[in-house]
Each structure stands twice: as C-alpha cells, then as structure tokens.
Amino acid sequence: MERKRPLKEFLKGLFRENPVFVIILGLCPALAVSTSVENALGMGVAVTFVLLFSNLIISSLRRVIPEKIRIPCFIVVIASFVTITDLLMKGFFPLVSRGLGIFVPLIVVNCIIMGRAEAYASKNPIFLSVLDGLGMGLGFTLALVVISMVREVLGAGTFLGFLLAKGFRPLTVMILPSGALLTLGLLMGGINLIKKKR
Amino acid sequence: MNLQQFLLIAIGMVFIQNFILSKFLGLCPFLGVSHEVKPAISMGIAVIFVMTFSSIITWLIYRYILIRFDLVYLRTIFFILVIATFVQLTEMVIQKVNLALHKALGIYLPLITTNCAVLGVTFLNIDSFFVNAKPVAGSFLYSVSQGFFAGLGFSLVLLLMASIRERLDLCDTPESLKGVPIAFITASIMSLAFMGFSGFRF
Known part of the structure; x- marks a missing residue:
C-alpha cells in the first residue's frame, strides 16, 4: 500500500472530493440551513466537530469493533457526539441552535459522517482519519x-446580517426552499462545466 | 380528537410543508431512487410504513421511558437505535413471510435507516405534540397521523419526480447539467408549484 501524504488527505475533502458538490x-442540512451565512457557519462547525471526533473514536476502535455489527456501533458513537454538540449549542449559542432547529440532532443521519466512518475511519490509522474528518x-x-x-x-440583500446595497429589491424566492434547490443545481452545473474545460 | 386539527396535519404534511420540497428531509433517497417510476413506488410504500410505525414506537418510548426516567436528553441516541432496529426487524420479517415483497422492497429498507425524513418526523412529533414533557390531548393519534401523512407526501413527490425524470432522460439537456443538477432545478420548479398550496386557509 502506498503511503498517504497527510496534507493531501486533508485537502481532498475541501475541493477534489467535496462532500456536497462532488x-x-x-x-438535507446543506439546503435547509443555508438561508443565512450565520446559520451555515454554525451548522458547518457542528458537523466538523462531530466528524472529527467520530472519526477519531471509530478509527481508534477499528480493531475492536466486530465486522458484523459495525454499523450500529458507528451509529452509537456518532449519536453520542451529536448529543454532546446539541447540548453544547443549546447551552452556549441558544440563538444559533434555535435557527438550526431540528437539524442539529439530525446530524446523526447525515450521510457524510456515516460515509466517512465506513469508507475511511474504519480502515485507516488515527492521525489520517482525524485529518480526513477535519478536511x-x-x-x-x-x-x-x-x-x-x-x-x-x-x-435578503445582506451578508452576515449587514445590508449590502440600498435600494436593492431582494429576490425573496432565493430564501424560500425553491431558491435553495435552484442554487445548488446551478452551482453543481457550474462546477461540472469548469471540470470539463480543464 | 379534533377533526379540523387532523385535516390540518394531513394537508399540511402532504402539500404545504412537504418533507422534500419545503423541509429538505430525505433528499438523498429522493435523488437516488427517482430515476424510474417502479422503484420509486416501492420506496414510497416502504417509507410510509416505516414512518408510521416509527412514529408509534418512538412516541411510546418517549412517553413511557424517556420522560419517566428523566432521560429526555438521550432521545437522539434512543430514536436512531430504535429506528435502525425496527427497520432491520421489518426486513427480516418480510423476508420470511413474503419473498416477492422482499424482492421489491428489500434493497430499499436498509437505506431508510439513514433517511433523515424518518428521524425528522419523530423529532417533529415530539416537538409539536409534547408541551413541557407532557403530551397534549390526542397527542398519540396526531403523532401517528403526522408520521403517515409525512410519508405519503414524501412518496407523492418521489413519484412525481420519478415520472418527470423518466421523460427528462429523453430531453436534450446541456452536458454539464445532466443528472443531478437538472434534477435539482426540476425540484426547484416543483417546489415553487407546491408553494401555491400554502395559500390554503381553514
């Protein structure tokens, strides 16, 4: 097996294997909480936290967990960290927590976390798994x-709550669910286009 | 049980607050299984079944175990384990009892465990039909119907989307929009259409 370069493992999550676009x-959370940059940042931090620690734990237990019941084991580990995150956010950032609502506990069923646990953390050493989770x-x-x-x-014509330009009539539809689907569809199309040009 | 409230849940869950198009729950299976109509129907039936029964089970567990022993903060862990177990059990029972049904639904059942619509509806039940850890009047029936109708709404949109995508394959879409991106744009237009339902007043 070739040796994996830590930096590459970290960077691949950012661009080449971006979980959402690629x-x-x-x-589900990517669309639901992306109504404002603030919410998106809150959700991103929560998911990164859970991903980091679930990868850490699962990777360090990878020789202990029996093959057959690995999925329930992963779920328990992930659910524990999600609960921790949920309680921490409720305690320290009640506003962000209310904005994200039901989507904080729903991180449990976020396919990214389960996917990384199954595809990466259960097969790789601790240090690389942590980097992978972080990336x-x-x-x-x-x-x-x-x-x-x-x-x-x-x-909304704002960025992080600051008004950008006066006299700009916001396109309300972009805040509505329909706008989320449209934005993601067009962004993915754009990324495909750039990839093909290269 | 109040009939008006019941109707409100039914129409609200199927049309106005549709799980896929307005709450963004269950998008992964929505994209994964909407290529053709037939698997979409099987998936829809499986989801309705699992959502209804998960609502029943999680309500009972929340009411009689979590509240009783003051373990409300553990609901995430409890619910996901219960749903995972229930799905696994259903799959085993179906396999023993009806092999044809298992062939039709089999591969979709395990997928449902990680369908956030199922876990989502159970959280929603708890959030909307429990006030200060006490069930409101008719709470149980409301929860079950909310689970059932949310599943129905999910299946409806899945079916619509599958029928559209079957035709979309024959269309001349731009190269870079083929596949998932155009599916999103279609869903966006569907979501706009569904917004029309929110004008309903009771």
Whole structure:
C-alpha cells in the first residue's frame, strides 16, 4: 500500500472530493440551513466537530469493533457526539441552535459522517482519519457558506446580517426552499462545466 | 380528537410543508431512487410504513421511558437505535413471510435507516405534540397521523419526480447539467408549484 501524504488527505475533502458538490452527500442540512451565512457557519462547525471526533473514536476502535455489527456501533458513537454538540449549542449559542432547529440532532443521519466512518475511519490509522474528518468537515462548511452566500446576498440583500446595497429589491424566492434547490443545481452545473474545460 | 386539527396535519404534511420540497428531509433517497417510476413506488410504500410505525414506537418510548426516567436528553441516541432496529426487524420479517415483497422492497429498507425524513418526523412529533414533557390531548393519534401523512407526501413527490425524470432522460439537456443538477432545478420548479398550496386557509 502506498503511503498517504497527510496534507493531501486533508485537502481532498475541501475541493477534489467535496462532500456536497462532488460526492453529493449530506444535502438535507446543506439546503435547509443555508438561508443565512450565520446559520451555515454554525451548522458547518457542528458537523466538523462531530466528524472529527467520530472519526477519531471509530478509527481508534477499528480493531475492536466486530465486522458484523459495525454499523450500529458507528451509529452509537456518532449519536453520542451529536448529543454532546446539541447540548453544547443549546447551552452556549441558544440563538444559533434555535435557527438550526431540528437539524442539529439530525446530524446523526447525515450521510457524510456515516460515509466517512465506513469508507475511511474504519480502515485507516488515527492521525489520517482525524485529518480526513477535519478536511471533510471544512469542505462541507465551505460548500454551505458558498450556497448560503448566494442565497443571503440575492434573497435578503445582506451578508452576515449587514445590508449590502440600498435600494436593492431582494429576490425573496432565493430564501424560500425553491431558491435553495435552484442554487445548488446551478452551482453543481457550474462546477461540472469548469471540470470539463480543464 | 379534533377533526379540523387532523385535516390540518394531513394537508399540511402532504402539500404545504412537504418533507422534500419545503423541509429538505430525505433528499438523498429522493435523488437516488427517482430515476424510474417502479422503484420509486416501492420506496414510497416502504417509507410510509416505516414512518408510521416509527412514529408509534418512538412516541411510546418517549412517553413511557424517556420522560419517566428523566432521560429526555438521550432521545437522539434512543430514536436512531430504535429506528435502525425496527427497520432491520421489518426486513427480516418480510423476508420470511413474503419473498416477492422482499424482492421489491428489500434493497430499499436498509437505506431508510439513514433517511433523515424518518428521524425528522419523530423529532417533529415530539416537538409539536409534547408541551413541557407532557403530551397534549390526542397527542398519540396526531403523532401517528403526522408520521403517515409525512410519508405519503414524501412518496407523492418521489413519484412525481420519478415520472418527470423518466421523460427528462429523453430531453436534450446541456452536458454539464445532466443528472443531478437538472434534477435539482426540476425540484426547484416543483417546489415553487407546491408553494401555491400554502395559500390554503381553514
């Protein structure tokens, strides 16, 4: 087996294997909470935290967990960290937590986390798994911020709550669910186009 | 049980607050299984079944175990394990009892565990029909009907999308939009159409 370069493992989550745009995982929260950049950042940080620690634990237990019941084991580990995140956010950032609502506990069923546990952390050493988790989490955050930037700027005329230009009539549809689907569809199309040009 | 409230849940869950188009729950299976109509129907039936029964089970567990022993903060872990177990059990039972049905639904059942619509509806039930850890009047029936109608709404949109995508394959879409991107744009237009339902007043 070839040796994996740590930096490459970290960077692949950001661009080449971006979970949202390229692997198409974890779409539900990506669309639902991307109404504002603030929410997107909150969600991104929460997912990165869970991903980092679940990869750490699963990777360090990878020789202990029996093959047959690995999925339930992964779920328990992930659910524990999601609960921790949920309680921490409720305690320290009640506003962000209320904005994200039901989507914080729903990180449990986010395909990215399960996917990384199954495809990466259960097969690779601890250090690389942590880097992979961090990279994937940041890639997810990046995707969320890009989507929410488009939606917030066009849909509300603001960025992180600051008004950008006076006299701009916001396109309310971009804040609505329909705008989220449209934004993601067009962004994916754009990424495909850039990839083909190369 | 209040009939008006019941109707509100039914129409709200199927049309106005459709799980896929307005709450963004269950997008992964929505994209994964909407290539053709036939698997979409099987998936839809499986989802309705699992969502209804998960609502029943999680309501009972929340009411009689979690609240009783003051373990409400553990609901995420409890619910996901219960749903995973229930799905696994259903798959085993179907395999023993009806092999034809298992062939039709088999591969979709395990996928449902990670369908956030199922876990989503159970959280939604708890959030909307429990006030200060006490069930509101008719809470159980409301929860079950919310689970059922949310599943129905999910299946409806899945079916519509599958029929559209079957035709979309024959269309001349731009190269870079083929596949998932154009599916999203289609869903966006469907979502706009579904927004029309939110004008309903009771």
